[in-house]
Amino acid sequence: MAEIFAKCGIPLQSADGAGVAALSCEIAALSAQADGATVLIQATPAQDFVLSDGRDLGIPACRMNAGVAAKVISAFNAAQPLVIDYEHQTLHTQTNGKDAPAAGWIHGLKWIEGKGLYVVAELTKRARQLIRDGEYRYFSPVIQYSKHTGEVLRVLMGALTNNPAIHGMDGVKVQ
Secondary structure: OHHHHOOOOOOEEOOOOEEEEEOOEEOOOOOEOOOOOEEEEEEEOOOOEOOOOOOOOOOOOEEOOHHHHHHHHHHOOOOOOEEEEEOOHHHHHHHHOOOOOOOEEEEEEEEEOOOEEEEEEEEOHHHHHHHHOOOOOEEEEEEEEEOOOOEEEEEEEEEEEOOOOOOOOOOOOOO
């Protein structure tokens, strides 16, 4: 899978012909536990979407709907939480030598009809503070998608970022 993440910000392809893209969405912390660490973060809208940054993924649009989301959710392995880092540094650490500290962990996925696919995320204290202070406002999922249909296949990881590739997502709210 390392070859999938060789570059960030351009379409990537795995051996099975599935493409991978790092996308960006505004963080939407719709619910939180008493400690404020666990939040729902909107990963995709509830319909097909294109990237606003002009990247060509080789498909007309990424496909997302309730049926696609059900497949993505069933493919998620809760035994191995997925990392949320800062600015997709996990994808760059081998080439730039910088650390890739976690901003949080994705523990699950949830479909909210009319809103989209959400990640159930545990954010670190530092990440929550950076969001509260306005230093980070967006969530950028890294997804695997079908190069034939555009359907999102899996969420692979995510990042806090300030350069969203998908516009119109919910605003930031953390406790």
